[in-house]
Amino acid sequence: MLSKKAKYALKALIALQEHGSGQPVRIADLARSERIPKKFLEAILLDLKKRGILSSQKGKGGGYLLARDPRRIYFGEVVRMFDGPLAPVPCASQTAYVRCADCPDEAACVVHFVMKEVRDATAKVLDGTSLALAARRVEGAGRGRGRG
Amino acid sequence: MLSKKAKYALKALIALQEHGSGQPVRIADLARSERIPKKFLEAILLDLKKRGILSSQKGKGGGYLLARDPRRIYFGEVVRMFDGPLAPVPCASQTAYVRCADCPDEAACVVHFVMKEVRDATAKVLDGTSLALAARRVEGAGRGRGRG
DNA sequence: TATAAAGTCTATCGTACCGATAGAGTATAT
């Protein structure tokens, strides 16, 4: 399950991308437009800033901005930073591998084998999709506007 | 994350498959060989029985058996029954779809779009892999024996 | 038919994490 934190982070990033403009957007505005609890969103945006995905400006006229080209902000990075490794099981993780203490032979473990396939499939999607690409794809796929 | 319950269930099923023989296997034996807390495993096996994946025999000489051909026991079914839908987000689930209350237009939602891709990729692996097939694939891939 | 073996059921428990909120502190544009 995607946590609310990760979901809110993605929604906020997408909103910032759509805003474009180079002007900072206030937390309060993002919270309202994306229907995210403001205090909760504060913590999320701060994390994204520490990670170098967002930058911020304090004081009057301040707010948050994308710190990177949206073509270089990948879903995988955001999901991992809030929800941890993509793999369903630590021994199948590429970025945070942990051996199963009780596993005599990983190469022969059926669960490991299948879960590695799941993690690879997931990573292929999330690490292959940037904010910019996703937005383009959605535009291409359907017609209309909105969020979720 | 795959829950311990789902992981233990899969390991137990694979052990039962490997056991073959048509003879029932005691909970205690499974617990020991797979290193699963016995009482915890009891509840898991019971769930698998209620689901029709296992059958059991009470009393002396009793234990658990696969109730179905392992070519027809899919990872997807087991994972879903313990951990719920595969989709990272309810609005991307095929088997347990729930609309986002605050989403004006799902077709335009970027998060929805990408998470649907994740769920499809995951489902393709887990619903396309049976116990029997997974075991064969592992045999084909590496050499050795063990569990994890 | 007694008895030991083995599955079944109900109840409970501690911990950790999640989602959310409060409130004080700090920087900055005007």
Add this chain to the structure above:
DNA sequence: ATATACTCTATCGGTACGATAGACTTTATA
């Protein structure tokens, strides 16, 4: 100066997870 906004620390209720205890029921077989 001062209002505006981000930043930090602390806290809180709820829920789900992993696990365990103990009593109950069924069955093979001696």
